[in-house]
Amino acid sequence: MTAPRTRRVFDGAASVVTLAGKGGPRRGPDMAELAILENGSVVVDADGRIAWVGPARELPATLREGAAIVDCRGKTLMPAFVDAHTHLVWAGARKDELELRLRGADYEEIFAKGGGILASVRQTRATSDDDLFAQSHARITRMRRCGTTTFEIKSGYGLELETELRQLRVARRLAAEGGFRVRTTCLAAHAVPAEARTSPDARAAWVRTIAEDILPAVASAGLADYADVFCDRGAFDLDESRTVLCAARALGLGLRVHANELGPTGGAKLAAELGAASADHLLHVDDDDRRALANAGTVAVLLPGTSLVLGKPFADGRALVEAGVAVAVATDCNPGSCAFENLAMVLALACYGNRLSVAEAICAATHNAAVSLDLSHEVGSLVPGKSADLLVLATADVRDLVYHAGSPFVDEVWQAGERVA
Numbered sequence: 001m002t003a004p005r006t007r008r009v010f011d012g013a014a015s016v017v018t019l020a021g022k023g024g025p026r027r028g029p030d031m032a033e034l035a036i037l038e039n040g041s042v043v044v045d046a047d048g049r050i051a052w053v054g055p056a057r058e059l060p061a062t063l064r065e066g067a068a069i070v071d072c073r074g075k076t077l078m079p080a081f082v083d084a085h086t087h088l089v090w091a092g093a094r095k096d097e098l099e100l101r102l103r104g105a106d107y108e109e110i111f112a113k114g115g116g117i118l119a120s121v122r123q124t125r126a127t128s129d130d131d132l133f134a135q136s137h138a139r140i141t142r143m144r145r146c147g148t149t150t151f152e153i154k155s156g157y158g159l160e161l162e163t164e165l166r167q168l169r170v171a172r173r174l175a176a177e178g179g180f181r182v183r184t185t186c187l188a189a190h191a192v193p194a195e196a197r198t199s200p201d202a203r204a205a206w207v208r209t210i211a212e213d214i215l216p217a218v219a220s221a222g223l224a225d226y227a228d229v230f231c232d233r234g235a236f237d238l239d240e241s242r243t244v245l246c247a248a249r250a251l252g253l254g255l256r257v258h259a260n261e262l263g264p265t266g267g268a269k270l271a272a273e274l275g276a277a278s279a280d281h282l283l284h285v286d287d288d289d290r291r292a293l294a295n296a297g298t299v300a301v302l303l304p305g306t307s308l309v310l311g312k313p314f315a316d317g318r319a320l321v322e323a324g325v326a327v328a329v330a331t332d333c334n335p336g337s338c339a340f341e342n343l344a345m346v347l348a349l350a351c352y353g354n355r356l357s358v359a360e361a362i363c364a365a366t367h368n369a370a371v372s373l374d375l376s377h378e379v380g381s382l383v384p385g386k387s388a389d390l391l392v393l394a395t396a397d398v399r400d401l402v403y404h405a406g407s408p409f410v411d412e413v414w415q416a417g418e419r420v421a
């Protein structure tokens with residue numbers, strides 16, 4: 001991407017959702033403080049950074065002079081979305097499983113029969129780097145068209161060293177060649193591959209391979225910012241998860257945990273104990289788990305699209321907010337349990353399913369998601385000095401994103417001061 005040549009004024013928006021104020025993780029009542037400015041303008045400098053935010057009538061003439069004007073009358077300006085949990089680099093599709101599930105088959109049953117994650121592993125291993133890049137590029141481009149400019153991307157469809165590395169390289173390529181803002185996560189501990197399901201020894205050897213071979217290789221190649229474990233029923237137990245996460249931490253990787261999705265398996269407490277950046281899913285948590293997450297400052301990433309697709313309960317987002325946990329919301333975009341790409345729609349599901357307020361859900365899909373990726377100094381709020389990643393919405397009232405969930409309100413997507421959709 002090239003930097004814009006001129007200063008740009010997004011002028012006279014009916015509403016500017018700034019999320020100015022608290023810079024760290026937002027918890028409790030702070031999540032609903034969006035710091036909305038009526039009839040406001042945002043100035044973006046030629047370097048793609050926000051230079052000024054304020055009431056349109058107070059815009060200094062020196063900033064307007066020579067600037068390109070984007071007329072925002074009747075519209076809303078808000079930070080671009082940050083998707084803190086995706087598996088968007090995969091090959092193939094599992095639409096056959098969608099049909100099975102719609103006829104009543106259970107996700108865990110499908111997995112036990114060699115479908116689920118393992119089906120995507122077979123397809124991803126068999127796909128060339130360029131084809132994997134092309135398929136993923138098409139997907140992430142659609143996601144950005146829906147308003148997301150920052151993406152967390154996990155591996156986990158390789159389940160062996162070479163393909164895990166290839167997936168992460170493709171994720172980095174999406175940033176380098178595609179211009180997307182990407183943070184990468186090694187999720188080699190996504191499942192036990194078919195070849196390690198033959199005996200308990202083979203399974204133990206797979207956990208050692210992750211901790212002693214794959215994570216060190218990924219870290220030394222600089223391919224991952226985080227490591228993640230699917231700590232749940234049918235995946236990895238607490239001891240196995242601890243082994244993987246401790247190895248990752250010793251290598252300097254940040255931690256994220258798929259926790260308490262299928263059962264109360266202790267993943268949330270483990271995430272808190274190890275100081276993980278995020279604990280994700282959290283369908284089955286109690287007061288103790290919530291307290292642990294709040295005390296640790298671990299961000300709870302809710303994935304309501306997955307609950308909807310799998311016909312599972314929704315995580316109790318309300319209880320998490322009230323317990324003082326910083327909450328984010330993400331798509332979980334993946335080939336099996338939720339291939340949703342539109343985070344604007346998923347944030348609406350966080351209201352209807354996880355019982356967040358509209359303001360909390362917007363904070364969850366922007367600022368708090370950025371905090372969980374250690375990117376809140378760059379994105380997630382409209383504040384001078386930050387990158388100009390912003391959306392122009394075709395409404396004066398941001399609540400329309402939830403009221404008319406799924407309707408095309410995102411008129412323009414800007415990333416680092418450049419229009420990208």
Ligand SMILES: [Zn+2]
Pocket residue numbers: 085087258332334
């Ligand atoms: Zn996931």
